[in-house]
Amino acid sequence: MEPSGAAGRFRNDAAGIAELAAWCQGHGVELAVMEASGGGERLAFLLLWELSLPCALVNARNVRRFAEAMGFLEKTDRIDAAMIVGYAQAKRVQATPPPSAAEQRLKALVARLGQVTGDLTIQKQRKSAAANAEIIASLDEVMALLVRQSRRLEGEIASLIDDDPLWACLDRAFRSLKGVASRSVARLMAELPEIGILSNKAIAKLAGLAPIANDSGKRSGRRPVRGGRAGPRSLLFLIARIVAKYDPHLAAFHQRLQAAGKEKMVIRIALARKLLVILNAKARDARSEFANAT
Template identity: 35%
Template sequence: MNGIGIDVSKRQLDVGTTDGKTLQVSNSRSGFAELDLWLQGHPAVQIVLEATGGYEQPVLDFLHNAGHPVVRANALRARKLAQGLGHMAKTDRLDAYALAKMAALVKLRSYQPLEPWQREMRDFVRARRQAMHALTVARQQQEMVGNRELRRLLQANITCLQRTVERLGKRISEQVSKQPQLAALKSMKGVGPGLQAVLASYLPELGKISGKAVASLVGVAPMSHDSGTMRGKRSIHGGRAEIRQVLYMASMSAMRHEPRLRDFYQSLRARGKEGKVAIVAVMQKMLVILNARMRDAQGGSIPA
């Protein structure tokens, strides 16, 4: 059976199959309807789209609701597969074909839409992260200015951004407090509303899959680099950076206030592990523990 890939841009969808069929439609409701009709004549084992900053979300939801086996793939992973297949050039049509090959060759986790409250929370989390980035840029801009009048004008922008970040933080805390299923997360010291919101909205798999799988999704599971008798240095890469950034800050707090994690970190350092390596290990352990607590709170079991 065919694999189908869809390259998504703001205005259009380029569709490709492993047997060479192609289709181009607009990234709109009318385009989705045309795509749905076309897919009925082209059955596929999987339909793979890559994450493109949110432009893929409407078509993902449409295809899922229409009953198609749709998957959202990591963009870096898709690009590396394309290069491995010999596609060094990059066009929308080539990208669609590479995604189709991924659909045919790799069994991926089916797309599961977020609950309405998770979508709203993700919007607020994203807005706060963007405001914090803008605040950092504004402060750097002010530091490079010597004129007192201009510094005052720039300070007004900084003050406005600070208030926005604060207001968004309060709204996120309120949203978290309305979701009792997240109470299991705050049982660990260092896990505040910010991390709870990020995990709830960017890692809905938490508590539903194994701790090892969760660590891999986030990108804190060290990858082997061995060949023959050579044992290379383990490293992390890929994963969901939105989670990793917040998890890092939470791990720094947890290492000071959570005895279990503090002892774990100190034992790694005593064995000669580098500081950054030990911190990543703490991040991974935090995720594994939080995953187990969410599983227990939901009354489920974690797959092997």
């Protein structure tokens, strides 16, 4: 494979993306494939869909490994573009449906709530180390602002979920498990919208909680977990410990693992995966119930 063929450079703004869409249409492009790069691709992804050009997102690390496997250790924009095309062809990549306006808003609100919560924690730590009354008063003022913003964001998120019949149904299903709070539900729906749609194995792999086979011949190697979405995984680690205090099935599962002498990290991963499977089943039932009702 050679990094040859038509190429162009376009600005990452509305005008540049419109030029890109016209250029793609002029070259008979049926699918635009781009790397997920932490948000830098978001504008192009959404605008190209609006301009009737289907798009797909691929993992940047996988594309780089594909390039190295094809013998391209060097990295330039032209080579990167060619490798994305080659990777998409080899994997038979399909279009990634764009999120709705409500989904985009939910994700943005949840992300902002996480930032505000993190900032509030930092201010509390600074206050605990402060001795000067003037500094403490300044920190209290900042903390009061963050608390107001946190409450407002929580209210906006709750209203957004309540206003969507499917989300409201999923919210009730998730919160039927004691220990699953409304904020956790919002994060799951924002960061793992595929829940209830994919199989248990697929959703576990997406969250980075599925053991990866490491066998060769007669050797059966240790099966680690890796990759996946860090946000949902860290959330599941946290709430699995809480739910295990109340849910008898998860508590019994926890006790069996401990009795078997499993390592703490192995138990932590297994609990999170078990909880995800339970939540996925509840989401699947809720989606089916909603579809039948409508």
